[in-house]
Amino acid sequence: MRDQKIKLWKKFEETFPNGMKKTSFMGRLANCSNIKYRDDIGGLCLTCNDYGYIPFESLIAIARNTFLQKDQLNSVLQKIDALKRHLRRGYERELVVNADGTTKHDSCISHCLPYAFGNCLENHNSRCSECDQFFEFFEFMHLYIKEDQIATLEETKEHLQYYLAHSTRKIYLNSQFKATLASLDEDGALFVADYKIRILPRSARETKAEFFGKRGWTLYTILMFRKKENCEELEIRAYDHWSTDTK
Structure with missing residues (x-):
């Protein structure tokens, strides 16, 4: 995009x-x-939109309410823009996953995927100045904002941290998917099931208990990937599956 x-x-x-x-x-x-x-647009991922895009609008609003002088405001807006570029683009480029889907230790704690997943016991002796600007920016904002904006600032920080975790997980899972596809042979297949929508029955003047106790039909789309015989190309088929199991 x-x-x-x-x-x-x-x-x-x-x-x-x-x-x-x-x-x-x-x-x-x-x-x-x-x-x-x-x-920059959020695409179809609600998590990216809610935690990676909307929080920056909140930061800009806080900055405009806090810094009244034009020079100070422009400086803070530039910091927000630099932080936004790094979180949306630069951070993902720093994460390294091998072609076979495995991860390796990185001396920078912000880029070490084994550490992010709780599997790294090695030392981290280097730091990334671009990643550090995240914490430095919020420490800077705490020095100037009003008390009634502290809660909003902390909530925005938590949302952006969740977005970082989401981006890390996305990079890792996408690499696992590519590695699995690359390892497919003629005797194997990869199935990916995705929830689409749930259809609920509708009745007039239903009570709250009836509304929350509904049982409907759930639509899943299942993609099947398999390698064609005597060929490196992949065959992809899509199947729609209606399920009445609402448990």
């Missing part, structure tokens, strides 16, 4: 090969009032 502008330009160039040049296209896209464009 980070390079959607480039993809949009490539699509335009393929459709209109004799049209405007790239510079003019990007300029008109930036000045277009009918299109709302954001460099």
